[in-house]
Amino acid sequence: MGRSPCCAKEGLNRGAWTATEDKILTDYIKINGEGKWRNLPKRAGLKRCGKSCRLRWLNYLRPDIKRGNISHDEEELIIRLHKLLGNRWSLIAGRLPGRTDNEIKNYWNTNIGKKLQDHHQQQISSPKKPMPTDFQPIRTKASKCTKAIITTPEPQRCSQQYCPDTEQVTVAVEPDHDHHYVIKGLDSFPGFNLGDDHNHNSSDYFLKDFEMDENFLSEFLYGVDFSELAANNFDTIGNRGDNNSTRSSSTTTNNTSCCERGYSYLDSDHHQDDKLQDSDFSFMDSIMGSEFGWFCD
C-alpha cells in the first residue's frame, strides 16, 4: 500500500509486534543492553530490522515508559516546550520523564494541534481572547547566541547613530570565560546606558530576536528540570523564592507578542550583572508566555 519496505531484505517481519517478539527483544536487551541495533535482530533471533527493534524498545518496551493519559500539567508543559522548541519532539520528550517523542508527537497532532487550529478558526470568526500573533517557535537549530536585537518602547531614547530607522538595536552576545553568554557593548549605546538611571523597570526593554548557531539552545536548556517546574506551577518559573531570579517577573503583563515579550535583559536592578546564569531561566516565562489561558478554557 504505497509504503516500501523498511529493510529491503526479504523474510523480515513487518507491522505489529507479537508478544513473543516483545519478550525476545526485552530479554535480549536486559542481558546485553541497548545499542548495536543493526546486529541485534540476528543475535536475538528476531526477524526484524534493527531500526524496527530500536523503535519498539524505545517507544514501547522500555521499562521506564509511563503509561496512561497525558495529564493537564504535562499538556501545558508540552505546549510551552513546543512554543519554545518547535517540532523537536525528542527534546520535548526529554523533559517529560516516561514519555516518548512518538507519543508526544502523536498527542500533539491529534489533540493540541487540533485545539490550536480550532481556536484559530474561532478567532477568525469571532475574536474574543488575545492569541499570540506570532505563534511560531523561535529557531531551534541553534547553539550559540551571537547577536541579540533589543527593542525599547522609547525609540527616541535611542541614538540615531545606532538605530537609524527603528527602535531596535543589535548587540553582540559572546560567551565569557565561564561560558556564560554576555551581551557586549551595551555601555556604548547611549539609549541603553542605565548606569545612572534607575527609573526603568524590566518591562521597558525586550530581546526581540536572537541570532544563534548550533547547540546554543540545547546548552541553554541543559539541566533544567521542566517536570519539576511543572509540578511547582508554571507561572513561577524562575521566580520561586530565588533572589537572583527576579528579572522577568514584571515582563509578563502586557499584551505584546511573545517575542517582543522576551527576556528583558536590561533590568536596572541587574545591569551590573549582565550574564545569563546557567541556572537562571527566569526569562523562560517571558519567552514562553502566559498567553495560554485561552487554551485551557
Next chain:
DNA sequence: AAGGTTGGCAACCGCTGTAGG
C-alpha cells in the same frame, strides 16, 4: 445490523549528523 467515517496510535521511511576507517 451493516457499511462508512473518524481518531488514536504504532510503526515505517527517509533524511541528517556523527564517528571511525
Next chain:
DNA sequence: CCCTACAGCGGTTGCCAACCT
C-alpha cells in the same frame, strides 16, 4: 578529506477500534 555504517529524529502512513449514519 572522503566514504561508510550507524543511530537518531521528524514526518508520514496504515491499522484498528470506536463512532456515526
